[in-house]
Amino acid sequence: MEIPDMSSLKLHSRPEMFDFEGISMTHFFTDNWEKVKNFQARPDDILIATYPKAGTTWVSYILDLLYFGKDDLERQTSKPIYERVPFLESCFQDLKGTEMADHLPTSPRLIKTHLPVQLVPKSFWEQNSRIVYVGRNAKDNAVSYFHFDRMNKVQPEPGDWNNFLEKFMKGKNVFGPWYDHVSGWWEKKQTYSNLLYLFYEDLVEDTGREVERLCSFLGLSTSGEEREKITKGVQFDAMKQNNMTNYVTVPFMDFKISPFMRKGKVGDWKCHFTVAQNEEFDEIYKQKMKNTTVKFRTEI
Template structure:
């Protein structure tokens, strides 16, 4: 059933109605979102969603390790069996709450449902407040996020032309890129650490100690696994293995939507790639804005 659903979603993504929305921009409280993926109805569906207590919600700002976490959780809940990860696209295993393709898949999933979202906390606060759903929030060095987002814009035909890296960086820093402000996203979710059953982890922690990160996730999920199973998940979920898995690397998406000649969805997966893109001046400007935006928060990052 999942394979059939994923196939129909891939087909739907390329149908004429969806292609006609490639240039459409939806807005949610001033935040721009690609109309190819979002409609007013799908965004309302997300805000009204009835979460179940055993749901697991993956939350990220774009380009922060979403696909990686989808893969890890797939393998945890399959107890190390790689069959789902190798045969079912990640968007069918952990569908997007706010994207219009996945309404039925999200709503009708069975138990523990893996659900993915890029939405800020304020849009899901009411819905999450009605349940004990577990939230896993991944954040990443925003300089690396900006670089990855820039390269993604160049291949994703449903996102606006980024112009130069400096052009995109300015929009990233003032929060006018698609999906809104990185700062608002991170602070909004972190401020709910006492209101929501939430697990925080950084992309950099996962890079430094993937096996330990998997163990921590298992503890949070109350889903213990034997060491040998954790070892197999660790092996499967390395960047090298995942980038060649067509069920995770988005090569199933047609070129009209993601131009695979212009780049790879899973590009490098490195920590610190920003140093190859930022000028000294850009880095200083970024650091000053970061300091102003994050002043007063208790957030601790390993980078």
Template structure:
């Protein structure tokens, strides 16, 4: 018997990516630059990013903005549940990338005509490339940050299985590229410093992966308050239960197993890997940690303290045992 998602899949590909096999063939692992920022060829194009810059925004739009590997899909799952008052039927019947389509991809969110209101959209764009119309609108942005040490580990693993990304090389090479901003979407430091300037505006919420990890219930309540969508305790409990790591990992509409290996080769590790904070300590050597800290202190001087700053006094293992690359938690296109 066909499951509820079966009829939706061909329509999804036709609408959002036009032809999935054609898309897969265009993934070269090469990057192009748009206004100085690297983007993977095949998933994005200069035209698709230009379209975002000049797109129209509706006042009830909700944007999830992250640097890659910062918990984007976790927030999509949470918002999908909040918008349905805790009812999980939407997250169990529609793929996650269809619920909150990406703005900057080829055939991106702004080119889709069938989105329900309010539109839920995702983006990795730095603030200087984001939709100009947003800044004069009442549309809302939820910016999710994450410890960049965990981001770099997660992005390294993801680069091993994502068809559109360059081979990351050795961990040392990849760490250097990350610190220099020579990875997709450019510098993590520039990205967060750009968006954090929006703090204090009533249509901008800054929240972190670490806060969700420490207090998912409280974080969901905070998001509900920001959106002006308060939920009763039963609905709130349903959002928390269905957006927990184990629930997402078991949900075929959220764990990216619907994607073909040409786009995402999960034969070398599941996307939803650990869902924890601080895993970087199992991967960084002492030398790598010290090199990272030097750049971090220089780049983030004068900025407020982030949740991950207070927990970084612990040193990594002097000689962590190498582990085979796996996929990170919720992936990005």
């Protein structure tokens, strides 16, 4: 399948959000819904699931290198990450995630999604496909999502930081509330053994250790030397400079406003939250997260 050229995408205005299956969405993620819902997963598929801006590209790239880094060097220099790891529910004019996934020549297929657990196509569970979920602490996630919405024209207008944070606390973002997303996937892990739940903060703290966890979850016998090479290659600054992973080739992202990969740090929220915002956030957080055992670190 010839992948349509991203540069031909014309966007006239930012999308509006609407309620879809109980969460906020835009048409870019619902236009192809029948095909998404009926997507046929395979037993060797690996689904990378995250809330937006929680390390999706990072983990996609790690997995891509683990599986195909050694044997397919051309892939690393000529194919952007969004072609190697299609975004399942996305539908940007001629670019449909389901079609891109169906035409992937690789085995396993690496596929990414931001869907909350209840909207994931049933076939992934039926085929017992492996799933890697990445969770990021809510405060850093909110900051990252804000800057992303500022520069990404396929997202609704974020307004200023105060306005955006209010929406985030109310769960009115594309792909729904952060709280439900991270805790819904955490609950699923209790009953579905082929799910590995990673934390963004752990990846930042010790990437090599988390790469090792991924290898053992996926049953890969990657040599220590190979793992070390991958760990170096996926450090934030290396990926930020790499045009195949930094999304610089996507026309609807405005890098003059903010880079797609901004800081990749833990604790950057402290540069954005006022004392009052932080107190209000903590109150709401306690309420929303009182029934789940998943725990996040807001600094390391």
